[in-house]
Amino acid sequence: MSRLLLGGQNGTTGHQFAAALGDPMWPSRPVVDGPHAEVLARGSERTDQQILSSSYGRMAMTCIRHTGRYFSATDEAGVVEQAREFLARAAGEQTEVPTGDHHSPPGLPVLVVPIADSDCFQVLDGHHRIALAAAAGMTTMPVRVRRGRVTTPLQDLLRRMSWLKGGQELYQPIDAPELEALWPTVRCCADRLEAMETFLRHQLPELSGTYLDVASCYGWFVHQMGNLGFEAEGIEQDSLGATVGRLVYGQDPDRIRIGDAAWILRGTQERWDVVSCFSLLHHFVLGRGSCEPAELVRLLDRATGRVLFLDTGQEHEKWFRTSLRGWNPEHIRNFLLENSTFDAVLDLGPDRDAVGPYAENYGRHLFACVRDDGAGAG
Ligand SMILES: C[S@@+](CC[C@H](N)C(=O)[O-])C[C@H]1O[C@@H](n2cnc3c(N)ncnc32)[C@H](O)[C@@H]1O
The missing domain is CATH 3.40.50.150 (Vaccinia Virus protein VP39)
Known part of the structure; x- marks a missing residue:
């Protein structure tokens, strides 16, 4: 699960959502370290305002600003409700499993797409399920792998740097999961x-x-x-x-x-x-x-x-x-x-x-x- 990286939200691509957030490193972050996992780690004791100013709240409100909704939420109150339902599911409460509004039908595995030149995958659907599984102590899970490949903004940027002429190498150390396997660091520094x-x-x-x-x-x-x-x-x-x-x-x-x-x-x-x-x-x-x-x-x-x-x-x-x-x-x-x-x-x-x-x-x-x-x- 540490190889599953954050993807777009509400139908946007990883690149589009990273641009909407103003955070090119969004698609370089494992879901288990992302906002969904963070909201679970912080627990349900938090106030509505704390939820809204958390990385989860900011992600959801960015999604609403750019696409009109975050699942069924269309405003701050909806985001808080969505977060609290998610926390309740993590706590084992029998909430009604939501459907529609970008919710996947129950039982469907998470959907991912390979990230080019890496051993990582970008999540297309299932960020909440991954965070729930991680919170339950799981380290692996079955996923469906869509055809094709995507790149991350960081990979694109590195390839545009003039020195390595589009090469797949790092001249100095960079810590990013999608670079670990296939982007050797030339100088240990x-x-x-x-x-x-x-x-x-x-x-x-x-x-x-x-x-x-x-x-x-x-x-x-x-x-x-x-x-x-x-x-x-x-x-x-x-x-x-x-x-x-x-x-x-x-x-x-x-x-x-x-x-x-x-x-x-x-x-x-x-x-x-x-x-x-x-x-x-x-x-x-x-x-x-x-x-x-x-x-x-x-x-x-x-x-x-x-x-x-x-x-x-x-x-x-x-x-x-x-x-x-x-x-x-x-x-x-x-x-x-x-x-x-x-x-x-x-x-x-x-x-x-x-x-x-x-x-x-x-x-x-x-x-x-x-x-x-x-x-x-x-
Ligand atoms: C071989 S790498 C060395 C990088 C770094 N000094 C190191 O050893 O880790 C060369 C770097 O120097 C930069 N560079 C090459 N010619 C330069 C110049 N005339 N002025 C400033 N930077 C230059 C390149 O863009 C590249 O980032």
Whole structure:
């Protein structure tokens, strides 16, 4: 049942209802964590107003606003009545099983449709029955599976992001049930975060100050460094990165500057205590950037108050064996020293991403570029 995700209500599709609610993540949520389950979990002690302001009340009133009704309810009083009948059924009371108005005939299994590229299903009919079964302690139930496939708004958004060119992969971790089975996370990221945190705990009196992640993708590092205590921001050329970050991490999109990293860094005099730039430099080395790689490093140097963390593609990776010849950790370290004012560049070792289909790629070393006085180059 954890694979059954919320679908449209009252005949609307999952996409339509998500748009009506203004919540693109609606179809990414298991029914057992949704409003139907929540209303049961809260019990019947609640006032009418509490029911109406619950996620169930909001869902039902949105449905009425957009389709004219929620089952037989057409107004707030009807929604409260509907919720109380549902609670009574959960409590085992013999209520008359409603029919018509989008109620299924008794005994009919829940109706679902497969969600593309996942092991999940979107519920077309039967949200209440699933929540009741879950409240009764069931973890599986028989369902009817309709033909065809649907996608979720989150899947659509990820496919529209320019970097993976429609691919079915995640570059940074995203927690969503329909991505779990068939959307591998290319970079585990936690290893790099752990290395940064350990390093910064030795380097700084406390984990606070400002942080900038250049090429922030969905903003996973921005979000995590924010959680550690930094005022965290990002730069990302794909504006959808900020949208994904808002939806999946609750990240404030205003914290992401949208555009080319070199262009944005050139245009600002700002400086951040800690800066990171992961897996961007080699694109400039390969001639796909808007400036020379040395200039990108100079811009990162100017923007960094205390520590710059950087990783980049290396020659040992299968896909870069000829194109990045010579770019080994020793060369990268020297390149960073030669093109910046940092006093030392420390090699913190390789990432843990050279696994599975990428066993011959990644394993990129993380470098920490520091200043003796910790204050910056002025
Ligand atoms: C290989 S991914 C790296 C993501 C992230 N830094 C990480 O390592 O987890 C490259 C990211 O950089 C962004 N990007 C590429 N070129 C850029 C540029 N010139 N300025 C800003 N972002 C850029 C892409 O849109 C993509 O999100």
